[in-house]
Amino acid sequence: MTRLEQDPEFDFEFLFEFDQGGEAATEHYSYAPSGVSSALPLPAAHASLAAPCHDLQTSTPGISAVPSAGHPSGYGGAVDSGPAGYFLSSSNTRPNGAPTLESPRIEITSYLGLHHGSSQFFHDVEVEDVLPSCKRSPSTATLNLPSLEAYRDPSCLSPASSLSSRSCNSEASSFESNYSYPYASPQTSPWQSPCVSPKTTDPEEGFPRGLGACHLLGSPRHSPSTSPRTSVTEESWLGARGSRPTSPCNKRKYSLNGRQPSCSPHHSPTPSPHGSPRVSVTEDTWLGNSTQYTSSAIVAAINALTTDSSLDLGEGVPIKSRKTTLEHLPSVALKVEPAGEELGATPPTSDLPPEEFTFQPLRKGPFCEQYLSVPQPPYQWAKPKSLTPATYVSPSLPALDWQLPSHSGPYELRIEVQPKSHHRAHYETEGSRGAVKASAGGHPIVQLHGYVESEPLTLQLFIGTADDRLLRPHAFYQVHRITGKTVSTTSHEAVLSNTKVLEVPLLPENNMRAIIDCAGILKLRNSDIELRKGETDIGRKNTRVRLVFRVHIPQPSGRTLSLQVASNPIECSQRSAQELPLVEKQSMDSHPVGGGKKMILSGHNFLQDSKVIFVEKAPDGHHVWEMEAKTDRDLCRPNSLVVEIPPFRNQRITSPVQVSFYVCNGKRKRSQYQHFTYLPANVPVIKTEPTDDYEPALTCGPVSQGLSPLPRPCYSQQLTMPPDPSSCLVAGFAPCPQRSSMLPTPPSASPKLHDLSSAAYSKGIASPGHGHLGLQPLAAEDPTIQEVPRPLAVQPGSPEPPPPVLLQPQPSAHPPTTGHQQHQLPKGRRSEAPAARPRSLPGVREDSARNLAPVPVMVKREPEELDQFYLDDGVQPKRCGAEGAANTASPPNTKVQKGWPQASTCWVSKRALQPPQHPLVKQREWLVLSGLALPTGEEGDTVAPVNEIIRNDLCGTEPRS
DNA sequence: CATCTGGAATGATAG
DNA sequence: ACCTATCATTCCAGA
Numbered sequence: 001m002t003r004l005e006q007d008p009e010f011d012f013e014f015l016f017e018f019d020q021g022g023e024a025a026t027e028h029y030s031y032a033p034s035g036v037s038s039a040l041p042l043p044a045a046h047a048s049l050a051a052p053c054h055d056l057q058t059s060t061p062g063i064s065a066v067p068s069a070g071h072p073s074g075y076g077g078a079v080d081s082g083p084a085g086y087f088l089s090s091s092n093t094r095p096n097g098a099p100t101l102e103s104p105r106i107e108i109t110s111y112l113g114l115h116h117g118s119s120q121f122f123h124d125v126e127v128e129d130v131l132p133s134c135k136r137s138p139s140t141a142t143l144n145l146p147s148l149e150a151y152r153d154p155s156c157l158s159p160a161s162s163l164s165s166r167s168c169n170s171e172a173s174s175f176e177s178n179y180s181y182p183y184a185s186p187q188t189s190p191w192q193s194p195c196v197s198p199k200t201t202d203p204e205e206g207f208p209r210g211l212g213a214c215h216l217l218g219s220p221r222h223s224p225s226t227s228p229r230t231s232v233t234e235e236s237w238l239g240a241r242g243s244r245p246t247s248p249c250n251k252r253k254y255s256l257n258g259r260q261p262s263c264s265p266h267h268s269p270t271p272s273p274h275g276s277p278r279v280s281v282t283e284d285t286w287l288g289n290s291t292q293y294t295s296s297a298i299v300a301a302i303n304a305l306t307t308d309s310s311l312d313l314g315e316g317v318p319i320k321s322r323k324t325t326l327e328h329l330p331s332v333a334l335k336v337e338p339a340g341e342e343l344g345a346t347p348p349t350s351d352l353p354p355e356e357f358t359f360q361p362l363r364k365g366p367f368c369e370q371y372l373s374v375p376q377p378p379y380q381w382a383k384p385k386s387l388t389p390a391t392y393v394s395p396s397l398p399a400l401d402w403q404l405p406s407h408s409g410p411y412e413l414r415i416e417v418q419p420k421s422h423h424r425a426h427y428e429t430e431g432s433r434g435a436v437k438a439s440a441g442g443h444p445i446v447q448l449h450g451y452v453e454s455e456p457l458t459l460q461l462f463i464g465t466a467d468d469r470l471l472r473p474h475a476f477y478q479v480h481r482i483t484g485k486t487v488s489t490t491s492h493e494a495v496l497s498n499t500k501v502l503e504v505p506l507l508p509e510n511n512m513r514a515i516i517d518c519a520g521i522l523k524l525r526n527s528d529i530e531l532r533k534g535e536t537d538i539g540r541k542n543t544r545v546r547l548v549f550r551v552h553i554p555q556p557s558g559r560t561l562s563l564q565v566a567s568n569p570i571e572c573s574q575r576s577a578q579e580l581p582l583v584e585k586q587s588m589d590s591h592p593v594g595g596g597k598k599m600i601l602s603g604h605n606f607l608q609d610s611k612v613i614f615v616e617k618a619p620d621g622h623h624v625w626e627m628e629a630k631t632d633r634d635l636c637r638p639n640s641l642v643v644e645i646p647p648f649r650n651q652r653i654t655s656p657v658q659v660s661f662y663v664c665n666g667k668r669k670r671s672q673y674q675h676f677t678y679l680p681a682n683v684p685v686i687k688t689e690p691t692d693d694y695e696p697a698l699t700c701g702p703v704s705q706g707l708s709p710l711p712r713p714c715y716s717q718q719l720t721m722p723p724d725p726s727s728c729l730v731a732g733f734a735p736c737p738q739r740s741s742m743l744p745t746p747p748s749a750s751p752k753l754h755d756l757s758s759a760a761y762s763k764g765i766a767s768p769g770h771g772h773l774g775l776q777p778l779a780a781e782d783p784t785i786q787e788v789p790r791p792l793a794v795q796p797g798s799p800e801p802p803p804p805v806l807l808q809p810q811p812s813a814h815p816p817t818t819g820h821q822q823h824q825l826p827k828g829r830r831s832e833a834p835a836a837r838p839r840s841l842p843g844v845r846e847d848s849a850r851n852l853a854p855v856p857v858m859v860k861r862e863p864e865e866l867d868q869f870y871l872d873d874g875v876q877p878k879r880c881g882a883e884g885a886a887n888t889a890s891p892p893n894t895k896v897q898k899g900w901p902q903a904s905t906c907w908v909s910k911r912a913l914q915p916p917q918h919p920l921v922k923q924r925e926w927l928v929l930s931g932l933a934l935p936t937g938e939e940g941d942t943v944a945p946v947n948e949i950i951r952n953d954l955c956g957t958e959p960r961s
Numbered sequence: 962c963a964t965c966t967g968g969a970a971t972g973a974t975a976g
Numbered sequence: 977a978c979c980t981a982t983c984a985t986t987c988c989a990g991a
Contacts, residue, residue: 427984427986429986430985523984525985539984541983543984573983575984576983667981668981
């Protein structure tokens with residue numbers, strides 16, 4: 001710490017080292033912090049944090065603009081505290097913060113403390129320290145949600161509005177963006193970022209925010225908002241404003257009406273304050289939040305329970321120093337940022353499991369650390385905790401962009417009830433639009449199977465991407481905590497990196513099953529996010545998300561096993577939800593090449609004029625074959641469509657061929673690609689196998705589902721395989737990227753896809769294996785993976801190794817899903833994978849329809865769109881962080897594999913062409929590309945789309961311009 | 962009165 | 977440079 005404090009840079013390094021090497025150390029830090037924080041925090045933190053945060057959120061002050069504020073007092077002041085609050089909040093009481101807090105409180109059950117603190121998050125040490133208390137604490141302590149809010153707050157500032165709903169993000173986002181820059185990427189992202197970023201400076205700050213800052217903040221923030229941020233503000237503002245303003249603000253001229261102009265509330269802050277408020281707040285908040293977030297709250301609570309200790313944290317002040325450091329970091333971060341990068345930085349080791357995780361988590365983490373540096377005020381807490389906590393905290397756990405398996409050994413994290421395919425997200429300027437619901441009514445349900453311990457665990461939830469690329473936190477959407485009489489599930493918000501994470505208790509008494517009725521989705525303004533330094537993704541048309549669930553299971557060895565599953569894609573835009581056809585289910589997944597049979601599609605927005613187009617994509621995404629299927633208009637209904645399966649172009653295939661189909665309501669109104677497999681005329685049976693195979697192999701899941709969400713796959717297998725899942729966990733990595741999920745979804749269910757995706761997902765690591773097809777096994781690499789905790793690290797390694805593996809396994813095909821998986825292949829693999837597979841090649845297709853099929857499958861449905869979007873928009877995929885990292889390591893080259901490679905290449909070229917606005921961006925993009933390509937390449941979508949996109953891009957378009 | 966929604970107006974962008 | 981189709985974001989209003 002000291003070092004850190006003293007020297008930001010050092011800190012960085014320091015941290016890294018820890019991460020790498022000193023797990024324990026790291027953890028401790030983290031731990032301590034957290035613990036401390038928690039303890040201390042409680043009081044102090046509370047006050048400050050909680051309140052602050054809220055305040056911030058409300059933004060009141062700064063926000064003032066937004067009067068809206070309505071929100072409760074909470075906001076009011078708190079801004080800063082917000083974060084702290086979180087931590088502090090743990091205690092119900094929260095000193096003062098109370099008011100602010102209003103927010104909901106969360107009851108923390110002991111478990112929280114226990115688990116989080118201990119195991120998962122904190123590590124043994126922590127645990128020990130904490131645990132006692134925790135345990136003691138009985139079951140529950142109430143934490144103030146404030147924290148949560150705080151998180152928002154940052155954002156909040158925004159708006160305002162209400163606490164909850166508004167999450168702050170928007171502004172935050174803006175800030176974040178800014179922040180992000182700083183930390184850029186890394187970690188944090190947005191939220192934190194905000195904190196951090198804002199200034200770049202922030203680097204330190206950033207962290208600080210996270211931790212200290214926030215905490216400190218409490219005060220700071222407030223002021224911060226004002227003041228502090230100066231630097232931050234400026235940047236942030238600039239950034240923010242710039243961006244936002246852009247759109248929002250500008251646009252809204254009117255809108256705000258009174259408010260501040262534009263922007264949202266936040267802006268408001270911005271405006272004047274410049275945001276400072278926000279900024280500061282945000283950052284702080286975020287930081288704080290972030291740090292906390294994880295379990296910080298819990299920890300805090302625990303601590304509180306126990307006693308407190310805490311204070312130290314406050315001292316953490318050093319944090320600030322760190323912040324400065326952060327700045328340095330930033331640079332670092334930048335490098336890393338891209339997600340992977342961060343990791344990358346960390347890379348060093350992977351050894352340390354926890355730590356690494358940390359990093360991973362960090363990806364942002366690093367930033368966090370930086371942030372930690374943040375100096376904030378004082379409040380004891382903050383600093384102390386923040387520093388460590390944040391950093392550590394996040395660090396300890398795998399970064400959010402890491403791909404993790406859904407199951408390992410006896411454990412399996414499963415989504416029992418999937419969320420509806422559509423959920424209109426709310427802007428900060430709007431009130432909450434409620435919790436995500438299940439298609440059949442009710443809410444999504446997640447359950448951890450195989451866990452027989454008596455200690456409760458914490459289920460984390462964040463909003464992830466649903467594109468072809470590896471699963472990662474969505475830059476334009478944040479989970480929004482829903483509270484109220486209609487919500488039965490307690491939750492806590494935390495902010496990692498720039499990503500809000502909702503923590504829900506998984507109790508043994510409930511069979512480790514949680515009803516997710518407390519999660520809404522907040523949309524951040526594209527302009528705010530795109531301005532972020534590290535952000536490479538574009539928001540336009542990037543409106544699909546997935547709910548990503550994670551659970552960290554403490555292992556006897558002291559390590560923590562992390563599992564993750566992603567839901568089916570969820571369309572979050574009002575318009576898209578109303579106009580785009582969506583296929584949720586299909587009556588059959590395969591049929592002999594002769595076709596002729598009627599298939600019933602279930603979904604939304606089907607029209608009599610809807611067309612169903614079957615497409616066979618080459619590995620590179622090219623459409624080898626397209627055929628419009630006959631539809632029965634008379635039987636067409638908004639939610640169902642009957643189509644006659646067209647005969648396949650090649651009636652002599654000897655193995656199943658995967659193709660895709662989509663529903664088209666018009667020019668730009670196409671559903672995502674759905675997978676379908678043509679079986680050899682005579683041998684239906686075979687068909688099945690393929691599928692099965694995939695699944696099995698993958699484990700992951702069905703292709704169809706591929707979309708869906710979960711990636712699991714690889715990991716699971718891997719994990720499984722590896723005896724030490726935990727290691728994996730710890731290590732982190734987990735790379736299983738889910739990307740698969742992306743989109744589509746629909747229908748499928750197919751596990752296969754998932755698997756694939758999963759495999760794929762694993763970005764680096766596992767991914768390779770996953771990558772494609774079945775590789776999951778490979779994934780097994782887990783060890784490696786695990787080892788590689790960091791994305792970066794992973795990636796590098798993974799790419800190569802994995803690929804092979806993946807490739808091999810894959811043989812089978814995954815249809816659509818596959819595509820995703822491919823993506824997973826991340827990087828190297830991707831290339832490899834493609835190559836590896838015979839199928840992939842177009843030529844092959846026929847022969848090995850299967851192979852091809854898979855490949856084709858690869859094509860994602862969405863991808864195209866997405867890709868296109870990106871392309872069109874000029875967007876670039878940023879994120880990919882991890883991937884990117886990997887990529888970065890090996891730029892485009894790897895890409896080259898067949899399909900994906902090309903894609904990759906393409907991307908590259910584009911970018912190359914494009915002006916590099918941001919160096920970082922470029923890098924990321926490249927990375928991303930590489931990564932994406934591999935991974936995503938995934939999916940078909942990618943493929944086709946990608947290719948297309950790419951082509952387009954190549955052709956002419958530039959990325960944005 | 963506050964929240965949740967569905968709908969839609971208003972700009973902004975892309976092509 | 978202009979026009980149109982699409983998107984994104986903010987408002988409004990009813991439940």
